[in-house]
Amino acid sequence: MEKRESSGGSGSGDAEVRKGPWTMEEDLILINYIANHGEGVWNSLAKSAGLKRTGKSCRLRWLNYLRPDVRRGNITPEEQLTIMELHAKWGNRWSKIAKHLPGRTDNEIKNFWRTKIQKYIIKSGETTTVGSQSSEFINHHATTSHVMNDTQETMDMYSPTTSYQHASNINQQLNYGNYVPESGSIMMPLSVDQSEQNYWSVDDLWPMNIYNGN
DNA sequence: AATTAGTCCAACCGCATAACG
DNA sequence: CCGTTATGCGGTTGGACTAAT
Numbered sequence: 001m002e003k004r005e006s007s008g009g010s011g012s013g014d015a016e017v018r019k020g021p022w023t024m025e026e027d028l029i030l031i032n033y034i035a036n037h038g039e040g041v042w043n044s045l046a047k048s049a050g051l052k053r054t055g056k057s058c059r060l061r062w063l064n065y066l067r068p069d070v071r072r073g074n075i076t077p078e079e080q081l082t083i084m085e086l087h088a089k090w091g092n093r094w095s096k097i098a099k100h101l102p103g104r105t106d107n108e109i110k111n112f113w114r115t116k117i118q119k120y121i122i123k124s125g126e127t128t129t130v131g132s133q134s135s136e137f138i139n140h141h142a143t144t145s146h147v148m149n150d151t152q153e154t155m156d157m158y159s160p161t162t163s164y165q166h167a168s169n170i171n172q173q174l175n176y177g178n179y180v181p182e183s184g185s186i187m188m189p190l191s192v193d194q195s196e197q198n199y200w201s202v203d204d205l206w207p208m209n210i211y212n213g214n
Numbered sequence: 215a216a217t218t219a220g221t222c223c224a225a226c227c228g229c230a231t232a233a234c235g
Numbered sequence: 236c237c238g239t240t241a242t243g244c245g246g247t248t249g250g251a252c253t254a255a256t
Contacts, residue, residue: 020249021224043241059242060225095244106244111223114246 018052022061031066064105071103075112083109
């Protein structure tokens with residue numbers, strides 16, 4: 001159960017385990033290694049690739065960011081609707097929901113839900129239900145699955161027949177009209193020197209990978 | 215211009231479960 | 236079976252960035 005993975009090892013040599021933001025070099029190493037050897041067996045992969053990262057960290061980086069088929073940003077209204085409907089069905093089963101949204105990661109969906117939809121639900125809940133429980137109550141239902149029969153309001157909120165309206169309301173709030181970047185071209189800060197505004201994108205890494213002769 | 219508050223998301227942590235010897 | 240290790244999942248957090256004051 002990867003119990004002592006991040007503990008730095010009980011004894012001896014394996015010394016520092018890097019944490020925090022990934023550098024471009026690390027990304028390249030990981031991409032190259034996986035291109036050559038495939039993914040899986042993350043602990044030994046991390047070692048063999050020469051990364052001072054835990055296998056867990058490598059896996060996460062790969063699955064959530066470096067994988068070539070991962071779509072980033074710009075969650076469409078259709079995807080949003082899917083998220084809302086599936087969340088109503090399954091609750092916080094993010095990975096399960098993600099399986100129905102090709103290219104989306106559970107992490108991204110989870111973040112999207114928490115930062116956009118949940119907030120909207122709480123907000124609208126506060127304006128429609130007067131007094132006490134409202135936000136706590138709605139918050140509860142936004143973060144847990146099952147039993148949606150407490151109030152008609154909550155039912156409506158999750159009803160497939162009305163969820164599209166909610167989706168479009170949220171779309172308005174999110175300003176989808178001028179929502180920005182094309183998928184796959186998100187820029188990320190160069191963590192080698194975070195004070196500088198240097199960026200690279202995942203798109204930049206893949207050609208480099210090929211160039212390196214993988 | 216400086217400071218504070220709010221937002222967003224990458225990455226971490228802990229736990230559950232699957233796989234293996 | 237049982238113990239150990241690997242993997243996957245969901246919750247949470249740190250900090251960069253942006254907007255508001």
